[in-house]
Amino acid sequence: MDINYSASIIIPAYNEQETIEECLSNIIEESKKFDSEIIVVDDNSNDQTIEIVEKFKTIKLVKLDSNKGVGNARNVGAKIAKHEILCFIDADVIITSNSIVNLIKKLNQSSNIGSVSAIQEMVNLNTKDWSSNFVCLKSCYGFENVEKETEFSLCTAEFSVVSKETLNQVGGWKPLRNAGGEEFYLGYKINQLNKKNYKIINASYKTSYVNLYTRFKRIIDRTEKYIHIFLKKKKFDTEGSFATFNQFLSSLLTLIIIVLILFSPILDKSLLIAGILASSISQIVVEFNFLIFAKKHYGLKMVLFSLYGIHVINLGIILGVVYFIFRKIFFIK
Numbered sequence: 001m002d003i004n005y006s007a008s009i010i011i012p013a014y015n016e017q018e019t020i021e022e023c024l025s026n027i028i029e030e031s032k033k034f035d036s037e038i039i040v041v042d043d044n045s046n047d048q049t050i051e052i053v054e055k056f057k058t059i060k061l062v063k064l065d066s067n068k069g070v071g072n073a074r075n076v077g078a079k080i081a082k083h084e085i086l087c088f089i090d091a092d093v094i095i096t097s098n099s100i101v102n103l104i105k106k107l108n109q110s111s112n113i114g115s116v117s118a119i120q121e122m123v124n125l126n127t128k129d130w131s132s133n134f135v136c137l138k139s140c141y142g143f144e145n146v147e148k149e150t151e152f153s154l155c156t157a158e159f160s161v162v163s164k165e166t167l168n169q170v171g172g173w174k175p176l177r178n179a180g181g182e183e184f185y186l187g188y189k190i191n192q193l194n195k196k197n198y199k200i201i202n203a204s205y206k207t208s209y210v211n212l213y214t215r216f217k218r219i220i221d222r223t224e225k226y227i228h229i230f231l232k233k234k235k236f237d238t239e240g241s242f243a244t245f246n247q248f249l250s251s252l253l254t255l256i257i258i259v260l261i262l263f264s265p266i267l268d269k270s271l272l273i274a275g276i277l278a279s280s281i282s283q284i285v286v287e288f289n290f291l292i293f294a295k296k297h298y299g300l301k302m303v304l305f306s307l308y309g310i311h312v313i314n315l316g317i318i319l320g321v322v323y324f325i326f327r328k329i330f331f332i333k
Helices: 020-031 049-053 070-080 099-107 131-140 164-169 182-192 212-233 245-262 269-286 288-298 300-329
Strands: 002-013 034-042 060-063 085-089 093-095 113-124 149-152 159-163 196-207
Touching: 002 020, 002 070, 002 099, 020 034, 020 049, 020 093, 020 099, 034 049, 034 070, 034 099, 049 060, 060 070, 070 085, 085 099, 085 164, 099 113, 099 159, 099 196, 113 131, 113 182, 131 212, 131 288, 131 300, 159 164, 159 182, 182 196, 182 212, 212 300, 245 269, 245 300, 269 288, 288 300
Parallel strands: 002 034, 002 085, 034 060, 113 196
Antiparallel strands: 085 159, 093 196, 113 159, 149 196
């Protein structure tokens, strides 16, 4: 054990019976390398999650009386943690050797570092739905060429470290009922403290990715909830976010195609075909590097599926923006 490093490992869990046992076994082995405690906060699961966690006698289990969302569960764990450094790991994540220690080392380098996140490996633990491979690609794209570390706009929810002091200063994780998007809010609030968020390559993890339909619904929700943050920042994000300049261009091209189709009854056919063709070719140019990335990992079949999946993701962003504007106009909270 390295006594120079210490951290409280916090794992929020809700109906995680299929993944949490392997996750905890993996984390326990890593936790032996430094002064640590492991806290599982069960968000009122109705499956066998609690029974599985109770098999591990060294783990602190907190049982919540009602389901209030993953952000709230993380905050509950943070409040009872005994160490200053907090390591958040999702219950469907498998971390690589020495990852936690390497995250802590980076966080301790400077008081200007607010959070340090691990990088996703190009591995999808969900083997039940092929479309989840596309979601995996979209999540991992942009990090393959990182040589050591990269400044990032988010604090990755799946696996990251942050000090208790910093977390308290920003008011904790945003307590949303539906998982997804809390990392945008936390990363933004950390930047507001003039601190930086990093991703490093010597800390990584594998996880399960949701199918494309679930991702589509989450994208709508995330866009609507967090577009005000992007408007405040007045700049595009780094790769790994859905607020990059390329993502904006791609979504705009999908919107143009949708508008052309909606107005097709009143448009000249040659103009309609030319507009759709030009927009489609432009979109392939914008997404070209991603399509090459998709072919590298999953072959030509994934490239063809990606041409469809890109529009699905873009449509989710468009609908999220529309919903945001609708709520602003009609003062809906």
